[in-house]
Amino acid sequence: MTEITTEKARIGAPSAQPFINGFTEEGESLSPINSATSRAPLAGEAVKRHSHGGGVGIPDSSRAGRLTSYNLADFKPLTGLEEDWRFTPLKRLRGLHSEVLSGAAPTVTVSGPEQVTVETVARGDKRIGSAGIPEDRVSANAWENFSEATVLTIPAEFEADTEVTVVIEGTSTEAAAQHLVIVANKFSKAVVVLNHQGSAVVSENIEIVIEDGANLTVVSLQEWNDDAVHASSQQAKIGRDAKFKHVVVSLGGDLVRVTPSARFTAPGGEAEMFGLYFADAGQHLEQRLFVDHAVANCTSNVLYKGALQGRNAHAVWVGDVLIRKEAEGTDSYEANRNLLLTDGARADSVPNLEIETGLIKGAGHASATGRLDDEHLFYLMARGIPEDVARRLVVRGFLHEIIQQIKVPALEERLTEAVERELAVTNN
Amino acid sequence: MSTLEIKDLHVSIDTEQGTKEILKGVSLTIKTGQTHAIMGPNGSGKSTLASTIAGHPRYKVTSGTITLDGEDVLAMSVDARARAGLFLAMQYPVEVPGVSMTNFLRTAKTAIDGEAPKLRTWTKDVKAAMAQLRIDADFAERNVNEGFSGGEKKRVEILQLELFKPKFAILDETDSGLDVDALKVVSEGVNRAHEAGNMGTLLITHYTRILRYIKPDFVHVFVDGQVVEEGGPELADRLEEEGYDRYATGAGAATIAAAAQA
Ligand SMILES: Nc1ncnc2c1ncn2[C@@H]1O[C@H](COP(=O)(O)OP(=O)(O)O)[C@@H](O)[C@H]1O
Ligand SMILES: [Mg+2]
Numbered sequence: 001m002t003e004i005t006t007e008k009a010r011i012g013a014p015s016a017q018p019f020i021n022g023f024t025e026e027g028e029s030l031s032p033i034n035s036a037t038s039r040a041p042l043a044g045e046a047v048k049r050h051s052h053g054g055g056v057g058i059p060d061s062s063r064a065g066r067l068t069s070y071n072l073a074d075f076k077p078l079t080g081l082e083e084d085w086r087f088t089p090l091k092r093l094r095g096l097h098s099e100v101l102s103g104a105a106p107t108v109t110v111s112g113p114e115q116v117t118v119e120t121v122a123r124g125d126k127r128i129g130s131a132g133i134p135e136d137r138v139s140a141n142a143w144e145n146f147s148e149a150t151v152l153t154i155p156a157e158f159e160a161d162t163e164v165t166v167v168i169e170g171t172s173t174e175a176a177a178q179h180l181v182i183v184a185n186k187f188s189k190a191v192v193v194l195n196h197q198g199s200a201v202v203s204e205n206i207e208i209v210i211e212d213g214a215n216l217t218v219v220s221l222q223e224w225n226d227d228a229v230h231a232s233s234q235q236a237k238i239g240r241d242a243k244f245k246h247v248v249v250s251l252g253g254d255l256v257r258v259t260p261s262a263r264f265t266a267p268g269g270e271a272e273m274f275g276l277y278f279a280d281a282g283q284h285l286e287q288r289l290f291v292d293h294a295v296a297n298c299t300s301n302v303l304y305k306g307a308l309q310g311r312n313a314h315a316v317w318v319g320d321v322l323i324r325k326e327a328e329g330t331d332s333y334e335a336n337r338n339l340l341l342t343d344g345a346r347a348d349s350v351p352n353l354e355i356e357t358g359l360i361k362g363a364g365h366a367s368a369t370g371r372l373d374d375e376h377l378f379y380l381m382a383r384g385i386p387e388d389v390a391r392r393l394v395v396r397g398f399l400h401e402i403i404q405q406i407k408v409p410a411l412e413e414r415l416t417e418a419v420e421r422e423l424a425v426t427n428n
Numbered sequence: 429m430s431t432l433e434i435k436d437l438h439v440s441i442d443t444e445q446g447t448k449e450i451l452k453g454v455s456l457t458i459k460t461g462q463t464h465a466i467m468g469p470n471g472s473g474k475s476t477l478a479s480t481i482a483g484h485p486r487y488k489v490t491s492g493t494i495t496l497d498g499e500d501v502l503a504m505s506v507d508a509r510a511r512a513g514l515f516l517a518m519q520y521p522v523e524v525p526g527v528s529m530t531n532f533l534r535t536a537k538t539a540i541d542g543e544a545p546k547l548r549t550w551t552k553d554v555k556a557a558m559a560q561l562r563i564d565a566d567f568a569e570r571n572v573n574e575g576f577s578g579g580e581k582k583r584v585e586i587l588q589l590e591l592f593k594p595k596f597a598i599l600d601e602t603d604s605g606l607d608v609d610a611l612k613v614v615s616e617g618v619n620r621a622h623e624a625g626n627m628g629t630l631l632i633t634h635y636t637r638i639l640r641y642i643k644p645d646f647v648h649v650f651v652d653g654q655v656v657e658e659g660g661p662e663l664a665d666r667l668e669e670e671g672y673d674r675y676a677t678g679a680g681a682a683t684i685a686a687a688a689q690a
Contacts, residue, residue, distance in 0.1 A: 380524065382518075386539065393531070397526020
């Protein structure tokens with residue numbers, strides 16, 4: 001068998017079942033054990049300017065204990081030994097963690113329905129800080145250094161019939177800071193596509209507010225040139241009965257590190273977080289997500305899938321899901337699947353599920369990394385299909401599960417083609 | 429008229445305990461229009477023979493030949509063998525996630541024929557073939573074999589047999605795990621493909637049951653990697669009554685030479 005399974009979970013035994021052999025959606029329902037008593041402040045209504053972790057009873061290793069602050073000085077210089085930086089090659093961050101981010105930020109161009117407002121605002125704008133608070137030094141460095149922000153607002157009850165496209169075009173590789181705020185007002189419905197392209201060295205903070213009853217999809221595409229370095233904190237605050245779908249697609253760039261979070265602030269919220277990445281030789285693609293079930297009766301579903309090929313292609317996925325004591329009735333599932341197409345590629349996959357209440361509907365996690373299965377290839381080839389075509393069929397199918405979540409036909413088509421291009425590289 | 433010829437085939441596999449010889453000199457000649465049944469107890473090497481013909485990389489041919497109309501099959505890649513006209517209906521068809529049946533069937537047909545089938549007639553052909561094999565139309569949208577029951581997988585193998593129109597079909601225990609109704613449906617499919625007149629069949633089975641529906645011209649009894657007895661359909665009837673016990677493992681080959689095919 002050609003399967004490798006890596007898994008680490010804070011609670012529960014690893015669900016190390018074969019996935020490549022049928023990709024069965026295993027996973028498990030975990031019974032809540034270790035219940036911590038205190039709670040941590042969060043970004044949002046109750047946000048403090050600064051917090052050193054969760055306080056009494058919350059271990060440092062818990063996601064609830066993570067330092068959050070708007071001040072760069074509160075974060076110690078990075079050594080690479082920090083839990084949340086241990087997989088990241090700091091040398092390749094090109095100063096995002098250590099330099100003043102004074103370069104020109106990538107240009108932002110927005111197109112879409114005219115009802116959606118686009119503003120360029122100064123640091124003092126009241127919407128800045130409404131959904132996010134830096135959780136690491138690189139994000140705090142951007143917060144300290146950005147000069148102006150773009151604010152997109154989808155008006156209340158407006159249902160956009162075409163997507164809002166935000167082209168974020170890098171033109172320089174001087175370390176820069178970027179800031180975006182996306183506000184989906186009450187009962188609005190929209191799809192926002194963030195298209196990162198060009199060359200840049202940039203740390204970016206994106207705040208996403210989904211007000212009560214709103215339905216927002218944010219697709220973040222990283223189609224950078226080969227030399228780009230990109231750290232992106234994308235923090236969403238989800239209101240009552242609001243729906244948030246987040247899709248991360250990382251294909252280009254030298255080092256891309258996306259840290260999305262979904263925080264429920266009122267009951268009835270729903271978050272779906274999907275990710276697709278295709279790491280080529282030498283590329284480092286990292287995603288660390290956080291789902292914070294801080295209130296009752298919310299649902300979250302996470303699925304990230306990645307393909308890796310070539311020497312030193314490296315993908316990292318860390319999924320922190322925290323179900324707090326207050327979050328009764330939570331239903332949550334997270335999974336990560338990696339497909340290694342060649343030797344010399346490496347995928348690190350770490351699901352962390354913390355559960356502080358027994359009164360939940362369900363919580364599960366799964367993680368598996370496998371090789372392209374020889375038996376799949378044999379079956380297809382035994383039907384006359386040449387090996388390269390067979391490989392492409394399987395990988396395309398594997399990744400299509402994420403692409404089809406986007407539900408914007410033109411974009412799905414474009415991404416399918418982008419995946420084809422990545423695959424074509426394998427076969428020459 | 430085509431000929432598939434297997435001559436003195438020896439096949440080994442690598443196991444944790446070292447190399448193990450499974451096929452110990454198999455000779456067999458199949459011609460277009462003929463149906464050969466290979467019958468033998470579990471573990472006798474029937475699937476090894478089938479998989480070796482298809483080119484599964486696990487099986488190492490240490491000596492002997494397989495030719496298709498004189499062409500060296502062993503020198504061909506797995507996909508080239510299929511394009512040359514060999515089809516293996518697998519004992520345990522593999523689930524291929526992420527690849528829809530529709531896409532798979534069209535891609536395979538294109539590869540085998542060397543050109544894409546005409547979309548309109550192809551879709552119609554697939555639908556008709558599925559209906560005849562009582563495969564639900566919505567299977568076309570599902571991933572290859574994914575979540576199919578054992579019987580459904582076997583029917584889908586025969587669906588491919590009917591659509592791809594190979595020169596030689598090797599059916600590895602297609603009958604196992606089928607209830608009587610499914611067995612009839614599947615047998616009818618094989619018979620339809622056969623009646624078209626351009627196919628020879630190697631029917632591998634453990635039981636005689638399927639031979640009520642698919643009539644073999646020749647029966648070969650397979651024990652411990654060798655053909656130990658050969659005959660006409662009447663041999664199957666005898667096996668039905670007597671079972672395989674008569675052929676003590678390893679002993680048979682010494683007494684009954686694997687006679688060359690007519
Ligand atoms: N992958 C394998 N590893 C170890 N032994 C195997 C493997 N495949 C087949 N064998 C052995 O080879 C012999 C023949 O197997 P097989 O061809 O499957 O027989 P049959 O199809 O007649 O039941 C058996 O003894 C079986 O245990
Ligand atoms: Mg068998």
